[in-house]
Amino acid sequence: MKKYMSILLIAAGLVLIGYGVWKVIDTGKKTEQTLEDAKLAIEHPQKVDQDRFKPKFGEAVGILEIPKINAELPIVEGTDADDLEKGVGHYKGSYYPNENGQIVLSGHRDTVFRRTEELKKGDRLKVLLPYGSFSYEIKKTKIVDKSDMSIITLQHDKEELILTTCYPFSYIGHAPKRYIIYGKRV
Template identity: 65%
Template sequence: MKVKMLSFLLMTAGLAIFAYGGWKIFDMNRQTDISLTEAKEAIASSQSVRSAKHPSAPASFKPANGEAAGILHIPRLGAQLPIVEGTSPDDLEKGVGHYKDSYYPKQNGQIVLSGHRDTVFRRTGELEIGDKLKIELPYGSFEYEITHTKIVDQDDTSIITLQHEKEELLLTTCYPFSYVGNAPERYIMYAKPL
C-alpha cells in the first residue's frame, strides 16, 4: 500500500512540474509576442513622425524599464525578437533585455543585449563570425556584423565596460546552451556597426 501511495505522489508531483514548465513556456512566449507587437507599433508610429520632418534624437532615447524599445533581427535564424528595457527576470521574460546603463545605436558606446538561452536566444549557437544583426528602433535601423565570440565565467562582469568611445554591440546569454539548470558560463558575441 505504501509503495502505491508513494508511486501516486511521485507521478502527481511529476505531472505538476511538467504542467508548471509548460505554463511558463506558454506565458513567456505570450509576453514576448506582446512585446514584439508593442515594439512594432512604436516603430511604426515614430516613422510617420520622422517622415513629417521631426526625427527622434538618438541621444534622448531612453525607454522606461520594462518597455518594448525596439526589435533585434537575426537574419540567419529568421528571428525577430523584441528588445525590452532592463534585464530583470520580468524583463527577460518579455524578450531580449537591454542592459539599462548601456547605450543604444548612434549613442557612441557599448550596447549590451541579454537573453535566455532557452527562450529568445536558444539558437544563438548557430551564429557565426560575419553574420549580420539588425536593431530597429523608433529613430532608425542599424546593422551590425559579428566579429568574435567569447566564453566567460558566469560571475565575470568585465565584458560590460559601458565604454563611451566607440559603438559596439554585445549579445550575452548563458552557456553551455544544452546545460540543465543555472549555467556556469556566459556566451558573448561581439558585433561592429556596418
C-alpha cells in the first residue's frame, strides 16, 4: 500500500511540475505574440488620435521599455488574468500619457516584471503608444499590503506613471504585498 501511495504522490508532483512549466511557456508565447501586435500598432497606427484613444479590453496598445533591465514589454488594455498573461496590463479607468492623470500599469512578478526589483530611483521608463513616445524617471518605490487600494487614486491633477506587481518577488503562491514604482514624466 505504501509503495502505491508513494508512486501516486510522485505522479501527482510530476503533473503539477509539468503544468507549471507548460503555464510559463504558454505565457511566454502569449507575451511574445502580444509584443509583435504592439509593435505593429505603433509602427502602423491606424489614424490614432490621442483624444479618441480608447482601446478594447485585451488589445495590445503599446510597449513599456525599461532600459536598465533591457526589457521591452507589451502593454495590454485591462488587468484581468487573461490580459496579464499577454503582458503588462493597463488598469481600467486610469489614464494614458498626455491625459494629465494617474497611469497605472500592472504585471506579474514572475513573468513581465520579474526583474523590476533591480530598478532604483532615477532609472528611466518609456511608454510607446501609437500617438507618441513618453519618458518617465523613477522617483520612488514602495511596498504595501496587497489589500491597500490607496495607491490607485485615479487622480486627474498631474501625470504620474505607476507600476504595480506582487511582492516579495521570490514568494511562491499568492504574495501578501505589492511593490509599487512611481515615475514622473521627463
